[in-house]
Amino acid sequence: MRVDIISIFPEYFAPLDVSLMGKARERGILDIHLHQLRDWAHDVHKTVDDTPYGGGPGMVMKPEIWGEAVDAVIDLGRSAEGGEPSGSPRMVVPTPSGRPFTQEVALEYAKEPWLLFAPARYEGIDSRVVAEYGTRLRVDEVSIGDYVLAGGEAAVLVMVEAVGRLLPGVLGNVRSVADDSFAPGAMANLLEGPVYTKPPVWRGHEVPDVLLSGHHGKIARWRRDEALRRTAANRPDLLAGPGRDALDARDRQV
Ligand code: 6GU
Numbered sequence: 001m002r003v004d005i006i007s008i009f010p011e012y013f014a015p016l017d018v019s020l021m022g023k024a025r026e027r028g029i030l031d032i033h034l035h036q037l038r039d040w041a042h043d044v045h046k047t048v049d050d051t052p053y054g055g056g057p058g059m060v061m062k063p064e065i066w067g068e069a070v071d072a073v074i075d076l077g078r079s080a081e082g083g084e085p086s087g088s089p090r091m092v093v094p095t096p097s098g099r100p101f102t103q104e105v106a107l108e109y110a111k112e113p114w115l116l117f118a119p120a121r122y123e124g125i126d127s128r129v130v131a132e133y134g135t136r137l138r139v140d141e142v143s144i145g146d147y148v149l150a151g152g153e154a155a156v157l158v159m160v161e162a163v164g165r166l167l168p169g170v171l172g173n174v175r176s177v178a179d180d181s182f183a184p185g186a187m188a189n190l191l192e193g194p195v196y197t198k199p200p201v202w203r204g205h206e207v208p209d210v211l212l213s214g215h216h217g218k219i220a221r222w223r224r225d226e227a228l229r230r231t232a233a234n235r236p237d238l239l240a241g242p243g244r245d246a247l248d249a250r251d252r253q254v
Helices: 010-016 021-027 063-078 102-109 128-134 154-166 217-233 236-241 244-248
Strands: 002-008 031-036 092-101 115-116 138-143
Touching: 002 010, 002 063, 002 154, 010 021, 010 031, 010 154, 021 154, 031 063, 063 115, 063 128, 092 102, 092 128, 092 154, 102 154, 115 154, 128 138, 138 154, 217 236
Parallel strands: 002 031, 002 115, 092 115, 092 138
Antiparallel strands: none
């Protein structure tokens, strides 16, 4: 997958060199290209923002700079060595006003050959940029949660990691994706339960006996019950919605 990120803080993305994402990049599974938005600024001060029409606090990012940057980055991607990817990227604009970024969206993005992230600072990007590219590309405005960040960069880090770990060959154990909290399947809508490793007793706390029993059926049932309990305690909303249909007769007693 090719990922382009245009930002006034490309150095913000240094963590993508580390750990799982770093390995995925080394192996060529994730091909990340960072771009400094100010490279497309017009004046000596490299200005990228201006005051908002209609008044109000803060500054708005200028449409011309973003337009030239996005056009250039798309051209770069299309002429990249290997000819891949061809076509157009899926453009992702992080904003607290966007639709929620969920595991479902991460799975959707993981199927794309090319993503282009446009994180903003200040009060956001002039809205005509999304309008313009919406006529040429698939453009999503997405939010990673109900809180406000100082800029979209941290949201891009979150999304690249959520998508990157889903790419084939990135996780050693493919089953760990299937068992994720929020993954579709038998455990859909349930949070993952508690996990344990050696020693069997630590500071007086014992590992639950069932996990040492070797009885796979009982272990699976116990894990599901714990997942249900944790979901009821931490995210009752997940059990109230349509996901309730996925619960079996034993689940309803937990
Ligand atoms: Cl995507 N951007 C910003 N600036 N704040 C956010 C967000 C995104 N998602 C939640 N809060």
